Amino acid sequence: MSKTFKLQVVAPDSPSVMEDVTSVILPGGDGEFGVLAHHMRLISTLKPGTLEVTKDGVKEFYFIAGGYVEVNPTSVIVLAEEYEKSDKIDVERSTLSKKQAEEKLASKAEGVSIVKEKHALARNEARLQTVEKAKAYKK
Amino acid sequence: MAQIKEIKSRIKTVKNIGQITKAMKMVATARLKKAQERILGARPYAIRMADVMKNLASKMGEEVHPLLAVRNEGKTALIVITADRGLCGSFNVNIIRQANAYLRENPDTVLLTIGKKGRDFFRRRNVPIRKEWLGVFPNVSYDTVLEIRDEIEVLFVQEKFKNVIVLFTEFKSVISQVATMDTLLPIRLENLPGDGQTLTITAGDYEFEPDLDTILNTLVSQYLATQIHRMLLESFSSEMGAKRSAMESASKNAGEMITRLTLEFNRARQAMITKELAEIVGGAAALE
Numbered sequence A: 001m002s003k004t005f006k007l008q009v010v011a012p013d014s015p016s017v018m019e020d021v022t023s024v025i026l027p028g029g030d031g032e033f034g035v036l037a038h039h040m041r042l043i044s045t046l047k048p049g050t051l052e053v054t055k056d057g058v059k060e061f062y063f064i065a066g067g068y069v070e071v072n073p074t075s076v077i078v079l080a081e082e083y084e085k086s087d088k089i090d091v092e093r094s095t096l097s098k099k100q101a102e103e104k105l106a107s108k109a110e111g112v113s114i115v116k117e118k119h120a121l122a123r124n125e126a127r128l129q130t131v132e133k134a135k136a137y138k139k
Numbered sequence B: 001m002a003q004i005k006e007i008k009s010r011i012k013t014v015k016n017i018g019q020i021t022k023a024m025k026m027v028a029t030a031r032l033k034k035a036q037e038r039i040l041g042a043r044p045y046a047i048r049m050a051d052v053m054k055n056l057a058s059k060m061g062e063e064v065h066p067l068l069a070v071r072n073e074g075k076t077a078l079i080v081i082t083a084d085r086g087l088c089g090s091f092n093v094n095i096i097r098q099a100n101a102y103l104r105e106n107p108d109t110v111l112l113t114i115g116k117k118g119r120d121f122f123r124r125r126n127v128p129i130r131k132e133w134l135g136v137f138p139n140v141s142y143d144t145v146l147e148i149r150d151e152i153e154v155l156f157v158q159e160k161f162k163n164v165i166v167l168f169t170e171f172k173s174v175i176s177q178v179a180t181m182d183t184l185l186p187i188r189l190e191n192l193p194g195d196g197q198t199l200t201i202t203a204g205d206y207e208f209e210p211d212l213d214t215i216l217n218t219l220v221s222q223y224l225a226t227q228i229h230r231m232l233l234e235s236f237s238s239e240m241g242a243k244r245s246a247m248e249s250a251s252k253n254a255g256e257m258i259t260r261l262t263l264e265f266n267r268a269r270q271a272m273i274t275k276e277l278a279e280i281v282g283g284a285a286a287l288e
Helices: A091-107 A114-138 B002-058 B091-105 B116-124 B142-158 B212-287
Strands: A005-011 A014-021 A023-028 A031-036 A042-055 A058-071 A075-080 A083-085 B076-081 B110-114 B129-133 B163-171 B177-185 B207-209
Touching (some): A005 A058, A005 B002, A014 A042, A023 A058, A042 A114, A058 A114, A075 B002, A091 A114, A114 B142, B002 B212, B076 B091, B076 B116, B076 B142, B091 B116, B091 B163, B091 B177, B129 B142, B142 B163, B142 B177, B163 B212
Parallel strands (some): A005 A075, B076 B110, B076 B163, B110 B129
Antiparallel strands (some): A005 A014, A023 A031, A058 A075, A058 A083, B163 B177
C-alpha cells in the first residue's frame, strides 16, 4: 500500500497544482483536520486558512481562501477560491489590507459591507498566519 | 509651395496615428492571450465544481436550493456586460443594441450594467440602472466577481426575481465574437457542464462535514461566482479580440493613406519643379 496520494489544488484564477504527498492538514469549516493516504471518503467545506502539505518529508505551506475539499482514498482535491504558496505571499500588502479591513469594520460607516470586510479580514489574517507557520517551521 | 507643406504635415499625422493603432493592436493581442489563459485556467475548477454539485444535488431530493428555485412570476433582471472603453469596433454596439431591444419588449426588466459604455448609453436615455460596476476590466479580480454575485443573490433570493439573465459577448475565436444572452439564475442542473464521469460519488460513500446541506449551499453560490467569472473573462477576451481587429484595419488604412498622400506629395513637388523650369526657360527666352 502506497503511503502517498495525489493532491490537487484548483482555483479559478491560478494554475492548478498536482503533487504526490504523504499528508495534508486542511482548515475545515468545523476545524482543522489532517489527511493521510487511504482516508475515508469525505467532502468538507474549507474556511480561509493554511493548507499544510508534507511532501518527501518536507512541509510546504499554502494559504487558501475558503472553498471545499473532496477526499478520496488515493486523492485529495482542494477547490479553493484563491490560493498562494507561503513564499509568494506579500506580507506588507496583507498587513495593510488587514488593517484597512479592521478600520472599516470599526468605523461602522455607511456603505461598508460588514460581510465583505469580515471576509477580507479573515483572508488576510489567514495569509499572515500562513507566513508565520512557514517561518516557524524553517527554524 | 503651400500645398506641399500641407501634404507633408498630413503624412506625418497619419504616420503617428498608424503608430498608435499598431501599438494598441499589440497591447490588445497581449491582453487577449492573457485573458484566454485565465479562461483555460478557470475551466477545470468550474467543471469539477459542476460535477460535484450535480452529484450532490441529485441526493438532495425534495429540498431545493434557493438559487435553483423556478418561479413563474416575478421580475427579470438583465445584466449587460460591455467594455469600459471604445475603439473596439462594433463590440459595445452589438451588446447595447440587443439590450435595448430586449428592454423595449420587456419594459419591467431591472437593469444592471458592468462596464462604462453600457452604463453611459442607458444613463443618457434615462433608463434606470439598479446597479453599475465600472473598472472591472482588465483585472477581473475574484473579489469583484464575489461582489456581483452577492448583489444578484439578493435580487433573486430576497426580492424573489423570476430570473437573472446576462447579455455578454461570447468569445468564439480571435476574429469572431457573438453577443449572447444567457440565463444565470435559476441554475438549471441539467445545463451544468461536465458529464459527471470524472467523479465517482455514490450514495452513502461519503462523509460530509459539516453536512450535505451546508456544503451544497456554499457550492451553489461558488458555482454562481465561477459562472460570472467566466462571463466576465469571455467578455474581456472578446473586447480585446474586437479591438485587435479594429486596430489592425485602422493600421492598414493608415498605411494606404500614407501611400496615397506620398503620391500626391510627389506629384505636387514635380509640378512645382516643372513650373519653375518653365519660368526659367521663359525668362531666358525673353532675354534673347
